[in-house]
Amino acid sequence: MSDxxxxxxxxxxxxxxxxxxxxxxxxxxxxxxxxxxxxxxxxQTASYAAGPSLSKDEHHQTHKAIHNNFQSVKTVVDSVKESRGKVQVRAKTQFELKVKEVPFTAEYEFEGDKISTVHVSSDSSFVYV
Known part of the structure; x- marks a missing residue:
């Protein structure tokens, strides 16, 4: 197979x-x-970090969930490099959310003056675009 x-x-x-x-x-x-x-x-930031290695089925389930929550997903390729039988892509993924807001209720538990646990309940009646 050619590059x-x-x-x-x-x-x-x-x-x-x-x-x-x-x-x-x-x-x-x-x-x-x-x-x-x-x-x-x-x-790497506090809100975005490395995830686990996904199997073929886990990858399918993850992308299925992504498309359930996003109006559109588009990968914009900046560059493609071929070397020694591998293809390296520099790109970014652009998302448009379906959900405009997610109502929730949270209860915060404390140990002294520090939060120890957060219990969050999300409202299933999301507001869609």
Missing amino acids: SAKVCIVCEYLEKLDKGNTIGAHAYVTDDFSHNHNTSPGA
Whole structure:
């Protein structure tokens, strides 16, 4: 397989994921496929960190959940680099939320003057776009 064919596969895979078609995207992956999500040390924040390695089924379930909560998902590719049989993509994913607000009630428990536990109940009557 030529490098250009591999680039086409990656692009088709990303396009199918953007459309919420993980079954179609998974036509391009092996049975023992693994998706590893890491952040670079400089990019890691308290709200966004590396996640667990996902199996093919876990990856499918994750993207299914993403598409249930987002109006649209679009991957914008900045650059593609081919080297030694691998394809490296620099890109960003843009999301448009379906949900405008999520009402919730929270109860905070304390140990002295520090919060020890938070119990959150979300209202299932979300307000959609």
